[in-house]
Amino acid sequence: MPLAEVVTIGQYVPGNSFLHRMDPRVKLLISLFFLVLLFFENKICGYLFFLLILFVLVKASGISLKYLFKGLRPILFLILFTLVAQGLFSGEGRILFSWGIVTVSDIGVWKAFFMSMRLAMLVFVTTLLTLVTSPIDLTDGMDRMLSFLAYLRFPIHEIAMMMTIALRFIPTLLDETDKIIKAQISRGAPLDRGNIFKRLKALISVFIPLFVSAFRRADELAQAMESRCYKGGVGRTRMKEMKLSWLDLGGTLISLAIGGCALLFNFLPYWFL
């Protein structure tokens, strides 16, 4: 399977849903709002509510759930680790079960559930954000939102441009890595067989050409930017002006309402989970 099909984080899926059409600044702020809310949630039903909302959003965006879940795969290990570490080794609260160094307590299980749930939702929300917003829009949005920092002599435009370029080149470099790996395997490089040391050594034959081409690309890009008279952020105008629309206002209000509801769950009696 080509590398670009394994790594889905940061991938943009073009579409025309209302999630795609919203202003990137609003999308960024709403995502941030949800992420913060996640950490205030302390009821299981609150998380289920969040899951429901996310499900509705994914359906509305037209992206397949299967594809979104693929984005979770790289951090599955991290989530499992959190689950095991919290669930089996924290001795807080009433101990339910104990065997050697393993102690399962009620608070431990509770924490394990919440921590892994938070991690998973964190990735879901951010993946959804990048799936419906092109990297260029995303960094443009950040650039605009943080442009006040320029008054403090902080090079916000330059940093946003660097991020745009970095994001833009992820798929390109993945394709290139894929191609180089295949070429070296064709020359018998033990990249997919043999012991770990042999494999690591063979990686040199992948990394050197990759770096050489990355530098070559950087050089070409610099020349192309120079020849278009790029000189940084000062006085630069935009082809696409960002404008807030009624859609953005509606989205913000609905998100605030959802956030309020989610917080209300916290005030439910404890037996409500």
Added chain:
Amino acid sequence: MRIEVKNVTFFYGQGLPWEKKALDNVSLMIEEGEFVGLIGETGSGKSTLVQLLNGLLKPYSGEVLIDGVNIFKDRSILSKVRFNIGLIFQFPEQQLFAETVFDDVAFGPRNLGLEPEEVAHRVEEALLKVGLNPIYFGSRSPFSLSGGEKRLVAIAGVLAIKPKVLILDEPTAGLDPKGKKEILARLQLLHKKEKATILMVTHDMDEVATLAEKIYILKEGRVALWGKPEEVFSQPELLEALGLSLPSLPKLLFSLKQCGFNLPTAVFDLKEASRLIKEELSRASG
């Protein structure tokens, strides 16, 4: 060594929003000692097909048989296939990585686990085959060479494995006319002298017209037309319908034919063509 592709279908990004059928029920056959040309527009599935032949990609359905054995049957067959089929990718010079030309060309033979003397012998042989002097080039850095020389070194790197079949994906792309000529001449020599089995992917009609003994034309992931060059290029109307043009000589002959001259179109040798035109002219005036 005989390669047979049977009813192969392949998808990119299966189950993803951008799923694309790259190959659709493709079959082809490469006999031992044959020089086969594979033509098609960008995106017609040429490069995908080539990667199936040495097991880098696995077909969704269909079989790739080498001497009658399915290469995906088990891993040991697959790794043997990798050394028997030398695949040279597009812009192979981008894969050079070692400090010296010698070490780079030696990468393949060393992966085969050969003795140092045998490795040195093979490197020398491979460099000579592509027309580079091992004494002069061997100790130089591959990054200090010209574009054409780099590509020759990369090709030598695959030849040093001594594959039984050589597959080249657009070996002349991006080279100047001199570099193109050099590479094509080397390939012809390999084919004629060493009886090498070669599959060359290209979208240059002139290249295959003179070199290939059999031609496959891919269009949107399907084999649209195949046969001997004489057969393929004697159907100019069909080629045009496929969005392809004739090689330059047949093109000239075809336009003369349309003007009323009685000439064959599938001629690829310049001298032969001029002789035919001269005869026809004297017949027409006489």
